[in-house]
Amino acid sequence: MMSAPSAIDSNVRTRIQRTPLFSAWSEGAFGALLEQARMRQLDLGEILFHEGEEARAFYFLLAGEIDLITLGAGGREKIVEIIQVDDLFAEAVAFLGGRYPVQAAAGLASTVVEIPFAPFMATLQGHQELMPQMLARLSMRLHYLIKELRHLSMESANQRVASYLLDLCPAGGECVEISLPAKKAAVAARLGLTPETFSRVLGRLRKAGLLRVDKRCLQIPDPQALRRWADSS
Amino acid sequence: MMSAPSAIDSNVRTRIQRTPLFSAWSEGAFGALLEQARMRQLDLGEILFHEGEEARAFYFLLAGEIDLITLGAGGREKIVEIIQVDDLFAEAVAFLGGRYPVQAAAGLASTVVEIPFAPFMATLQGHQELMPQMLARLSMRLHYLIKELRHLSMESANQRVASYLLDLCPAGGECVEISLPAKKAAVAARLGLTPETFSRVLGRLRKAGLLRVDKRCLQIPDPQALRRWADSS
DNA sequence: CGGGGCCTTGACGTGATTCAATAAAGGTGG
DNA sequence: CCACCTTTATTGAATCACGTCAAGGCCCCG
Numbered sequence: 184m185m186s187a188p189s190a191i192d193s194n195v196r197t198r199i200q201r202t203p204l205f206s207a208w209s210e211g212a213f214g215a216l217l218e219q220a221r222m223r224q225l226d227l228g229e230i231l232f233h234e235g236e237e238a239r240a241f242y243f244l245l246a247g248e249i250d251l252i253t254l255g256a257g258g259r260e261k262i263v264e265i266i267q268v269d270d271l272f273a274e275a276v277a278f279l280g281g282r283y284p285v286q287a288a289a290g291l292a293s294t295v296v297e298i299p300f301a302p303f304m305a306t307l308q309g310h311q312e313l314m315p316q317m318l319a320r321l322s323m324r325l326h327y328l329i330k331e332l333r334h335l336s337m338e339s340a341n342q343r344v345a346s347y348l349l350d351l352c353p354a355g356g357e358c359v360e361i362s363l364p365a366k367k368a369a370v371a372a373r374l375g376l377t378p379e380t381f382s383r384v385l386g387r388l389r390k391a392g393l394l395r396v397d398k399r400c401l402q403i404p405d406p407q408a409l410r411r412w413a414d415s416s
Numbered sequence: 417m418m419s420a421p422s423a424i425d426s427n428v429r430t431r432i433q434r435t436p437l438f439s440a441w442s443e444g445a446f447g448a449l450l451e452q453a454r455m456r457q458l459d460l461g462e463i464l465f466h467e468g469e470e471a472r473a474f475y476f477l478l479a480g481e482i483d484l485i486t487l488g489a490g491g492r493e494k495i496v497e498i499i500q501v502d503d504l505f506a507e508a509v510a511f512l513g514g515r516y517p518v519q520a521a522a523g524l525a526s527t528v529v530e531i532p533f534a535p536f537m538a539t540l541q542g543h544q545e546l547m548p549q550m551l552a553r554l555s556m557r558l559h560y561l562i563k564e565l566r567h568l569s570m571e572s573a574n575q576r577v578a579s580y581l582l583d584l585c586p587a588g589g590e591c592v593e594i595s596l597p598a599k600k601a602a603v604a605a606r607l608g609l610t611p612e613t614f615s616r617v618l619g620r621l622r623k624a625g626l627l628r629v630d631k632r633c634l635q636i637p638d639p640q641a642l643r644r645w646a647d648s649s
Numbered sequence: 650c651g652g653g654g655c656c657t658t659g660a661c662g663t664g665a666t667t668c669a670a671t672a673a674a675g676g677t678g679g
Numbered sequence: 680c681c682a683c684c685t686t687t688a689t690t691g692a693a694t695c696a697c698g699t700c701a702a703g704g705c706c707c708c709g
Contacts, residue, residue, distance in 0.1 A: 253562065255570030256647055263565060278548070279555035284562045311544035314551070315511070321554040322512035328561040329486065329517045332496060335568045336608040337488030340697070367656065375569040377698060382657055398656095414489055573665070600688065613665060615689055631674090631688095650709100657704075665696090672689075679682085 191217050191296060199243050199296060202271050207316055212306050220298045225249075225289040232273070234286040240299045241274040247293025248365055250372075251285045262372040263331075265290065265365050275321050277304060290369050335375050343374050344384045345413030348394075352406055359406060363399045388412075424450050424529065432476050432529060435504050440549055445539050453531045458482075458522040465506070467519045473532045474507040480526025481598055483605075484518045495605040496564075498523070498598050508554050510537060523598050568608050576607050577617045578646030581627075585639055592639060596632045621645075 196217060199205060205213055222245070225231060231242065234254060242249075249266040251273075263285055266272045276283055277300045307313055334343050347370075351361045363370050371381035388394035393409050395402040403409055429450060432438060438446060458464060458480065465471070467487060475482075482499040484506075496518055499505045509516055510533045540546055567576050580603075584594045596603050604614035621627035626642050628635035636642055 253566040253570075255566060256575065259570050261566060261569045263562060275555060275558055277555075278551040279559065284559050311547060314544060314547040318511040318547070318550060318554065321551065321558060322508060322510075325508055325554065325557055325561065326512065326517050328558065328565065329496060331565060332561065332568065333486040333488055333494060335565065336494045337486075337492050342489065378656075379658085379699085380697060383697095386657075599686095610666060611688075612667085612690085616665095619689080652707105652709085654707085655705085657702105659702085660700090662699075663697090665694105667694075668692090670689105670691085672687100674685100674687075676685080677683085679680105 191220055191222065195222075195245060195296065198245070198269060199271075202243070202269075204271055204274065204316060204320055207313060208306075209310075212310060216298065216302050216306060219302045220296050223295050223297055225293045225295065227289055227292050229289045231287040231289065231295065232283050234283060236283050238273065238276045238281045238283045238300065240297045241271065241277065241303075242287075243271050243296040243298065244268055245294040245296060248290040248369075249293060249295070250288050250290045250365075250369060252288060252372075253285050260372065261375060262369060264327075265369060265373055267364060274317075275324055278321075290365055339416060340374075340376055340380050340384055341387070341416035342413045343376070344381065344388075345409055345416070347374055348401065348403065349406060349410060349413075352403060356406070358402065358404045360400065360402045362401065366399070424453055424455065428455075428478060428529065431478070431502060432504075435476070435502075437504055437507065437549060437553055440546060441539075442543075445543060449531065449535050449539060452535045453529050456528050456530055458526045458528065460522055460525050462522045464520040464522065464528065465516050467516060469516050471506065471509045471514045471516045471533065473530045474504065474509065474536075475520075476504050476529040476531065477501055478527040478529060481523040482526060482528070483521050483523045483598070483602060485521060485605075486518050493605065494608060495602060497560075498602060498606055500597055508557055511550075511554075523602055572649060573607075573609055573613050573617055574620070574649035575646045576609070577614065577621075578642055578649070580607055581634065581636065582639060582643060582646075585636060589639070591635065591637045593633065593635045596634065599632070 199217070200208070200213060208216075223231075225247065231249065232238070234252075244266050246268060248268075249272065250262045251264045251266060252260045252262050254260050264272075266287075273283060273287065281300075307317065334346060338346065348361070351364075352359045365373075367381060368378040371378045374381065376384075385394065385396055388409075389396055391412065393403070393405070393412055395404070432450070433441070433446060441449075455478070456464075464475065464482065467485075477499050479501060481501075482505065483495050484497045484499060485493045485495050487493050497505075499520075506516065506520065514533075540550065567579060571579065581594070584597075585592045598606075600614060601611040604611045607614065609617075618627065618629055621642075622629055624645065626636070626638070626645055628637070
């Protein structure tokens with residue numbers, strides 16, 4: 184599909200308004216902002232914005248999957264985050280420099296709502312009671328990145344995979360069934376691993392009886408055992 | 417020394433006021449905030465706050481050096497950032513959860529000014545024109561962390577060391593002389609390397625004629641050549 | 650049936666860590 | 680000022696985890 188902009192229907196409107204960032208906004212201000220917003224369709228692999236490009240808008244993911252990627256020397260790429268449906272992303276860029284620090288590419292055919300910064304910032308200036316919400320959001324991302332930093336720099340492939348799987352689990356219970364949020368190669372990149380290594384770790388876990396794998400669907404019989412395995416790995 | 421709190425003199429006051437975060441503050445608001453602040457002395461190795469500890473204050477480093485560290489399984493530790501004199505740190509924690517996401521330890525005997533969050537937040541609430549400054553600061557840290565993520569996950573030891581040295585250089589000129597901001601083991605940890613590996617990379621650079629090393633003092637005859645070496649490394 | 654993603658598996662190479670020994674520098678007290 | 684001890688830095692050799700390269704299997708879709 185081409186990226187044919189189109190207007191926002193009320194169903195979509197509701198989904199966006201439910202995000203923490205917008206839940207405190209007045210109907211009026213929010214409505215005015217959305218009038219400036221447009222929907223865009225993205226093909227698989229299509230790039231929404233490039234690293235270093237001037238940032239004019241942020242996005243809400245309606246359908247599909249967006250990968251936030253930073254590029255390194257020699258074409259290697261690391262997925263900083265895999266954006267899921269109903270997430271806002273790139274809203275934090277508004278406040279500095281105005282350049283995207285990462286690239287956004289569609290990991291699946293996707294639909295996003297594009298929300299321009301200009302009216303967003305204007306509203307924020309006029310309603311400064313909304314700023315604490317923004318600060319909290321930036322702060323959350325900061326924590327997320329610090330956690331990522333720790334995982335990348337101090338944990339082995341085994342530990343990273345295990346932590347990641349455990350993070351996907353609903354609050355610690357018994358045998359849980361989870362499904363990977365993206366194709367395995369993307370998850371591997373998200374974890375800073377090659378697909379091969381990721382596959383091998385999964386294989387090891389399978390042979391240790393800590394994991395059942397069926398395509399993108401994983402079963403963890405005993406999360407606690409997995410945690411222990413990671414710690415001693 | 418024990419951490420004997422004491423009052424703030426006017427010299428110190430000026431140094432703090434010069435930070436971007438406070439430069440827009442009114443004399444009155446700033447003065448009132450500083451009345452709640454106290455100085456603390458830290459011995460080498462002393463811990464200012466622990467990871468996960470409830471956050472009640474942020475800090476300004478007057479003298480010495482503070483390392484922000486995250487701890488991993490098995491006692492390994494990664495230095496997220498080496499704080500230098502005249503820097504503020506941990507101010508971003510105010511807006512979420514209220515727990516420190518890292519540990520702060522003195523890499524040298526140090527002096528800090530401890531600024532409690534409560535009055536700081538209260539002033540911010542009352543003067544919302546100050547918030548954009550905060551947002552910009554959080555945004556900067558976000559960019560910093562994303563850059564770190566890229567370095568850690570996609571660059572070799574050689575590349576990381578070279579980028580780091582080049583970052584220390586004043587804007588690209590000819591032969592520059594720089595000095596490491598901390599002992600080599602701390603810099604290594606900051607780069608996600610062991611001291612041994614760091615030492616070896618420095619040795620390699622020395623033998624290639626790209627670097628002269630004298631204790632903590634480094635000379636880079638040709639920054640551009642160093643950049644090329646990193647890219648092809 | 651055939652082609653193309655996607656994933657898995659094996660053999661191999663390599664860069665970084667680990668372990669260990671040594672050297673150099675800094676601090677302390679006699 | 681020197682002897683002594685501690686901390687910091689360097690260097691070498693052995694090891695290991697992960698990446699790379701290459702082959703093969705599986706599944707979906709035409």
